[in-house]
Amino acid sequence: MKVTLVKALAAAGDHTNIREIKRAHGGSINESFFVETNKNKYFIKCHPNSPKHFFSMEAKGLQYIKDTGTISVPDVLAYSDEKEAAFLVLEWIEGQETVNTQTLLGCQLAAMHEHAGEKHGFSQDTYIGILPQPNGPYDNWLKYYRDRRLRAQLELGMKNNVITGKRREKMDELLKGLGNWIPEDIKPSYLHGDLWNGNWMAGPGGRPYLIDPSFLFGDRHFEIAFTELFGGFSQEFYRAYSDRYPLDPHYHERKPLYQLYYLLVHLNLFGEVYGTQVDRVLTRYVG
Structure with a gap:
């Protein structure tokens, strides 16, 4: 799996050293990770046997929502639907719910x-x-x-x-x-x-x-x-x-x-x- 993560980071333009990898909450369909490098923090989803266009459709949906300029979505940094090494790289989002x-x-x-x-x-x-x-x-x-x-x-x-x-x-x-x-x-x-x-x-x-x-x-x-x-x-x-x-x-x-x-x-x-x-x-x- 680390090979896929390194490949995903490279696709996102990050070739720096990985400082931390840990499992992240992300549902039961994909393997999800928090990854921190010397450059940035990421949320990366991987699927060893994803259906056709699986992550590209998710990326496209996020872009459509973002284009409305109404509500926030994580930035899509890279994705691939390559067989046995599919991934989606998103910016890491962190915060706490408030009363508003x-x-x-x-x-x-x-x-x-x-x-x-x-x-x-x-x-x-x-x-x-x-x-x-x-x-x-x-x-x-x-x-x-x-x-x-x-x-x-x-x-x-x-x-x-x-x-x-x-x-x-x-x-x-x-x-x-x-x-x-x-x-x-x-x-x-x-x-x-x-x-x-x-x-x-x-x-x-x-x-x-x-x-x-x-x-x-x-x-x-x-x-x-x-x-x-x-x-x-x-x-x-x-x-x-x-x-x-x-x-x-x-x-x-x-x-x-x-x-x-x-x-x-x-x-x-x-x-x-x-x-x-x-x-x-x-x-x-x-x-």
Whole structure:
């Protein structure tokens, strides 16, 4: 692994001596390290067998967010998707959450959501965790969400044998009637795409940073729904967001349908432990 780290540092333009390497918190998919050299400090993620374009898609998502000028992300210093030696080199971010951090997070996320793309979806396939997310540009949010998000997870769940029988029948029925709850004429906002509580952090001065995006353009309520699924975001966060960019009055009617996507992802990744929550959403909408 040290060979890969040295290669990553060289790609970032740092050929100085390594002073310290230690494991860093960074999820279960990659091997993550804090690396300090005579020149700088870095956060480096490595993957010995990464999927195609794995780190380049993450780097691209971070750049899209950065380009809005609304909320901080770590600077991308280098990346490679080379087989057996893939890596992503980011600046090292260090700080403590303050009483204002989540207020800033809510306000700045709303500001990011105010930026819009030309189409829904994304030009290339991406990943959520290690699961591929098929993409493509769509004029219509409903069609994108139905076909590229929910249907894709349905097909994977059938393959994994976790969506069968009544569950499959209800999924089919839900997809046929999805337009009863999901609108078509939605602005394609810039979205992080995987915004749970572990994918943001406090930096210097308590400033919030977004990390590990699975970027797309889409309905901003899809993002907010996921923040509510597993918790960890304060009332100050939601208040600040709504003060800047009020939610649609019908948001709560479709919130579980947006959370369903992430529950299906977890069902496909981790199995039946998430089956009950999936079934609860399906029963709510199709009986």
